Amino acid sequence: MHIYDYIIIGSGLTGLTIAKKINQFTENILVLEAQDFSGGNNRPVQFNNQTINSGLRFFPATDAAKKSIAFLEELLGSTVFAGTAENNIETYEASGFKKFVGFGEKSPEFYEQLSYFLGNEESVLEQTPYQWTQQLADSLQSKIQMKSIVTRFGFEALDSETPRLTHVTVNGTKPVYAHNFIFAGPIKDLGLLIPDDVLNIRAKAKLKKATAWQGVGVDLFHTATIEKTNQFLLNGTTDDDIGPCIGRFLKPIETNDGVVTGQISQWMSFIDSESAEDTENIGLVLKKIKRQIKRAFPEVGDSIKKERISVSPVLSGADLKLSANGTLPKVPNLWIASSQANSYQNLLGSLMQAQFVLSSLGFAPTLEADITVEAPKANLEAEA
Ligand SMILES: Cc1cc2nc3c(=O)[nH]c(=O)nc-3n(C[C@H](O)[C@H](O)[C@H](O)COP(=O)(O)OP(=O)(O)OC[C@H]3O[C@@H](n4cnc5c(N)ncnc54)[C@H](O)[C@@H]3O)c2cc1C
Numbered sequence: 001m002h003i004y005d006y007i008i009i010g011s012g013l014t015g016l017t018i019a020k021k022i023n024q025f026t027e028n029i030l031v032l033e034a035q036d037f038s039g040g041n042n043r044p045v046q047f048n049n050q051t052i053n054s055g056l057r058f059f060p061a062t063d064a065a066k067k068s069i070a071f072l073e074e075l076l077g078s079t080v081f082a083g084t085a086e087n088n089i090e091t092y093e094a095s096g097f098k099k100f101v102g103f104g105e106k107s108p109e110f111y112e113q114l115s116y117f118l119g120n121e122e123s124v125l126e127q128t129p130y131q132w133t134q135q136l137a138d139s140l141q142s143k144i145q146m147k148s149i150v151t152r153f154g155f156e157a158l159d160s161e162t163p164r165l166t167h168v169t170v171n172g173t174k175p176v177y178a179h180n181f182i183f184a185g186p187i188k189d190l191g192l193l194i195p196d197d198v199l200n201i202r203a204k205a206k207l208k209k210a211t212a213w214q215g216v217g218v219d220l221f222h223t224a225t226i227e228k229t230n231q232f233l234l235n236g237t238t239d240d241d242i243g244p245c246i247g248r249f250l251k252p253i254e255t256n257d258g259v260v261t262g263q264i265s266q267w268m269s270f271i272d273s274e275s276a277e278d279t280e281n282i283g284l285v286l287k288k289i290k291r292q293i294k295r296a297f298p299e300v301g302d303s304i305k306k307e308r309i310s311v312s313p314v315l316s317g318a319d320l321k322l323s324a325n326g327t328l329p330k331v332p333n334l335w336i337a338s339s340q341a342n343s344y345q346n347l348l349g350s351l352m353q354a355q356f357v358l359s360s361l362g363f364a365p366t367l368e369a370d371i372t373v374e375a376p377k378a379n380l381e382a383e384a
Helices: 013-023 063-076 111-118 129-138 187-193 201-209 279-296 347-360 369-374
Strands: 003-009 029-032 045-047 050-052 081-086 090-093 096-099 121-125 143-145 150-156 164-170 174-183 213-222 232-234 245-249 260-272 304-314 331-336
Touching: 003 013, 013 029, 013 063, 013 129, 013 347, 029 174, 045 213, 045 304, 050 260, 063 081, 063 121, 063 129, 063 347, 090 279, 150 187, 164 331, 187 201, 213 279, 232 279, 245 279, 260 279, 279 304, 331 347
Parallel strands: 003 029, 003 174, 029 143, 090 232, 174 331
Antiparallel strands: 045 050, 081 121, 090 096, 150 164, 164 174, 213 260, 213 304, 232 245, 245 260
C-alpha cells in the first residue's frame, strides 16, 4: 500500500498553488480532482464562438494583492503583474452616469462580496488566472488524478478521543492513503465528507445554515457596442432587496475585415444560497440584472442576441471554526485551504489561504503582519 506525504483535494488555484510549493520539497504528493480538467472556477467558457473568462476575473491592486501576486510569480518563475489601472467605476442614476462613490445608507446585504470589486485600482495581469493554474499544473512533478471525486474522509479509531485521518475514499470505492491531507474544495462539502464523530451534527447544521452567497453571472452578446472598459455598478430599478449588479463590456467583436459585429458584456450579482435553492429567486435576480442594463444602456438591452447564465457554487460564508493553524479541530493532519475559509472569498483569498496553509506547514514564510491584518481570520478562530 502506497502512502503519500500529502494528498491535496481540488486542482483549482488554491490546490495547485499549494501542490506546486510542496512539490519543491517532496514529489510524494497526489492531487485529486473531481473533474477531467484542472483550474476549477477559472476555466474559460465558450460563448458566441468566443473564449471568454468565466466571470469578471477582477483582481484588486491592494498591498495584499500585490504581495500574493509576487508569491505566485516566484512559484511560476514568470511575470504575472503588469501594473495597475484605475478602477473607475460608474453608476447610473436618473440624471445619467456618474462616478460611483458608495451606497450611502443602503448597502446591499452582500456588500462584503461586492466591496472586493470596488477598490480604486485593479491589477493588470499579463496572464489570466486560468493560465496561472495551467502553468502550475503543467510544471508539477507529481500526479493530478482527474475524475477522482473524494467522497469520504477515512479515519482509524473513530470512537476514540483522537481519531486518526488515514485515507480518503475516491469515487465511493477506492481508498488512497496519506500522512497529511489538504482540502481545497468547497468548504460546505466537509459536512458530507467528514463522519459525525469528528464533525458533530451541530457543526454540520451550522455549516449548512450559515448565510452563504452564490454568484449569479450573466454573459450577454449584443449588437450595440459600448466603448468604455471600466466597470459599471448598476443599482436598482425598484426598491426591493435583490440589490445591485456589477459588470463590464469586453472589446467589440470584429470580423477579419474590421467590421464590428457586436460585443459581449459580463455581469454578476449575488444571492444567498438558501434562496438560491428556489430557482424562481434566481430568475428574479436575472430579470433584475437585465432590467438594470436596459435602463442604463437601452441600446444594449434592445439588441441582446444571446445570453449565458451561470450560478456559481457557494462562494462564501461557511461558518466553520478551524484551529489557529488552519486544521480542522480534532483532525491535526487535515488543513482547510478553501478560499471560503479566508476573509477574501475570491482569487485573492485563494492565494492568501494557500500561503497561510503553506506557512502553517512550514513550507513558506509566515504571512507578514500587514497582510494578516488585511485578511482578518474571521473563520479561523482557535477552537476554545
Ligand atoms: C462566475 C464567477 C465569477 C468570479 N469572478 C471573480 C472575480 O472577478 N475575481 C475574483 O477574485 N474571484 C472571482 N470569483 C471567485 C474565484 O473564481 C474563486 O474564489 C477561486 O477560483 C477559488 O479557487 P479555488 O481553487 O479555491 O476553488 P475552485 O476554483 O472552485 O476549485 C476547486 C476544485 O476542487 C475540485 N473539487 C471540489 N470538490 C472535490 C472533491 N470532493 N474531490 C475532488 N475534487 C474536488 C473542483 O472540481 C475544482 O476543480 C468568481 C467565481 C465565479 C464562480
